[in-house]
Amino acid sequence: MESLTNRKKVVSDKQMTFLESLYLPVVLAGMAMTFRHMFNKSATIRYPEQQRAFAPVYRGMHVLKRDEQGRENCTACGLCAVACPAEAITMVAGERLPGEEHLYREEKYAVTYEINMIRCIFCGLCEEACPKEAVFLTDRIVPTSFDREDFVYGKNRLVESIDNRIDITKRQHTGKRGKK
Ligand code: SF4
Ligand code: SF4
Numbered sequence: 001m002e003s004l005t006n007r008k009k010v011v012s013d014k015q016m017t018f019l020e021s022l023y024l025p026v027v028l029a030g031m032a033m034t035f036r037h038m039f040n041k042s043a044t045i046r047y048p049e050q051q052r053a054f055a056p057v058y059r060g061m062h063v064l065k066r067d068e069q070g071r072e073n074c075t076a077c078g079l080c081a082v083a084c085p086a087e088a089i090t091m092v093a094g095e096r097l098p099g100e101e102h103l104y105r106e107e108k109y110a111v112t113y114e115i116n117m118i119r120c121i122f123c124g125l126c127e128e129a130c131p132k133e134a135v136f137l138t139d140r141i142v143p144t145s146f147d148r149e150d151f152v153y154g155k156n157r158l159v160e161s162i163d164n165r166i167d168i169t170k171r172q173h174t175g176k177r178g179k180k
Helices: 017-020 024-038 077-085 125-129 169-174
Strands: 063-064 089-095 108-115 133-137
Touching: 017 125, 063 108, 077 089, 077 125, 125 133, 133 169
Parallel strands: none
Antiparallel strands: 063 133, 089 108
């Protein structure tokens, strides 16, 4: 039969020598390599006690920002959820009631806002899509857990606290796509 290419590999069926059939040389060679690696600098680190330096544009856990007056920026427009390729964001919109002007910046706000951190691929598209500068990714790591439910982050863990604001300026100003 005519071959399609001229790439062929000739399979050798040469008999093993007595020494080879003992497998000792290859076992010793393997052990020598293991021994050599014992004195090499380890490529792993003892996380979480030790941490590597992150790139300035690292995209980690999200934050829902408040404005200067402490009001939530998010108006539950849903654009972040539409932009999310992992379908990780869900929300329920509500109307601001009289007297709640100090809580929410606009008439509509997110009554619930959830991000499933297991689904999230930290692409940053939600941040890009948001017209209200409400959702940003930060340099914080999502903590580990043995419980899948723990990875569904609601507003209690996403909205920044009034007295402990999350600084996002470093990543925003370092990244090429940073917002002004
Ligand atoms: S970072 Fe990407 S995957 Fe994660 S919630 Fe935002 S848009 Fe979805
Ligand atoms: S975070 Fe931004 S894009 Fe998402 S619902 Fe709120 S305002 Fe809209």
